[in-house]
Structure formats: C-alpha cells, structure tokens
Amino acid sequence: MYLNKVERNNSKGFTLIELLVVLSIIGLLAGLVGPQVMKHLGGSKTKAAKVQIQDLAAALDMYKLDVGTYPSTSEGLSALVENPGQISGWNGPYLRKNVIPKDPWNKEYVYRFPGEHGDFDIYSLGADGAEGGEGEDQDQGSWE
Numbered sequence: 001m002y003l004n005k006v007e008r009n010n011s012k013g014f015t016l017i018e019l020l021v022v023l024s025i026i027g028l029l030a031g032l033v034g035p036q037v038m039k040h041l042g043g044s045k046t047k048a049a050k051v052q053i054q055d056l057a058a059a060l061d062m063y064k065l066d067v068g069t070y071p072s073t074s075e076g077l078s079a080l081v082e083n084p085g086q087i088s089g090w091n092g093p094y095l096r097k098n099v100i101p102k103d104p105w106n107k108e109y110v111y112r113f114p115g116e117h118g119d120f121d122i123y124s125l126g127a128d129g130a131e132g133g134e135g136e137d138q139d140q141g142s143w144e
Contacts, residue, residue: 045104049124049140052101056080056109056122057142059094066091070113070120077111077122103140105129117143 059080064070067089071079078084080094095101103109103124115121123141126133133139 043136045127046136046138046140048104049126050144052103053109053122053124053140053142055095056101057120060120060122062094063090063092071111073112077109115143117141 056077060070063080067087071077071084075084077100079087079090080092081098081100083090083092100109105124105127107125107129110121110123110125112121113119121142123139125131126137126139128137130137131139
C-alpha cells in the first residue's frame with residue numbers, strides 16, 4: 001500500500017509554469033506568423049481576381065467572334081451564359097459552369113462596353129467595394 005502512494009507522487013507531469021511558458025511561446029509565434037499569412041492571403045485573392053478577369057475577357061472574345069460585337073453594358077456578363085434576346089449567332093454558354101463568377105470578395109464584377117481602357121472594361125472594386133484603394137482594396141481591371 002505504501003509503494004502505491006510513492007509511485008503516484010513520483011509520476012511525471014507538467015507544472016503550471018511549464019504550461020504557461022508553452023502557451024506564451026505559441027501566442028508569440030501566432031502573433032508573428034499570423035500577419036504574414038494574412039498578407040499573402042490578400043495577395044492571392046488579388047491574383048485570383050486577375051485570373052477570373054482574364055477568363056471573362058476570353059469568353060467575351062468568343063462571344064464577339066460568334067455575334068459580331070461585345071454585349072452591351074445593359075446586357076452585361078449574363079450574355080455569356082444566356083442569350084439576351086434571340087441574338088443570331090449566339091452559340092453559348094461561353095463559360096464552363098454556366099454561371100457568372102463573383103470576385104474573390106464575393107461581389108459582382110463590373111462590365112462596361114464600350115470601355116474606357118479598351119474595347120470593354122471588366123473590373124473588380126477590390127475588398128472595400130469602392131473605387132480606388134491600395135493593397136487588397138485596389139481595383140483590378142482587364143486593362144492591367
């Protein structure tokens with residue numbers, strides 16, 4: 001009986017101080033690494049928007065080859081997935097998933113024809129959803 005008590009008292013375990021040291025090290029690492037990861041996440045959303053805009057521009061070019069002109073601003077990008085009024089030559093849908101994608105910040109892309117920067121303009125307003133901005137809030141357009 002006496003041996004069992006001695007064995008229990010000699011059992012290994014963590015002290016409160018050891019646990020606090022480990023937790024503070026984890027907190028310090030999270031504080032240093034977290035902002036770097038978030039910075040790269042914002043950059044990847046910007047790159048994803050550029051790729052989507054290029055895909056939409058390619059689909060618009062295919063639309064123009066079939067129909068003879070780009071869709072009007074009022075017809076918008078939806079003309080890539082459904083015929084906007086019995087247009088002859090329309091051979092769509094021109095997008096693989098038959099859905100107009102939203103930008104990486106879950107907002108609609110802006111389409112304008114004729115464009116101010118080219119034949120047409122497709123752009124995302126960035127994370128803030130407003131014109132202009134810097135970093136992740138910067139607009140991403142087909143003319144860049």
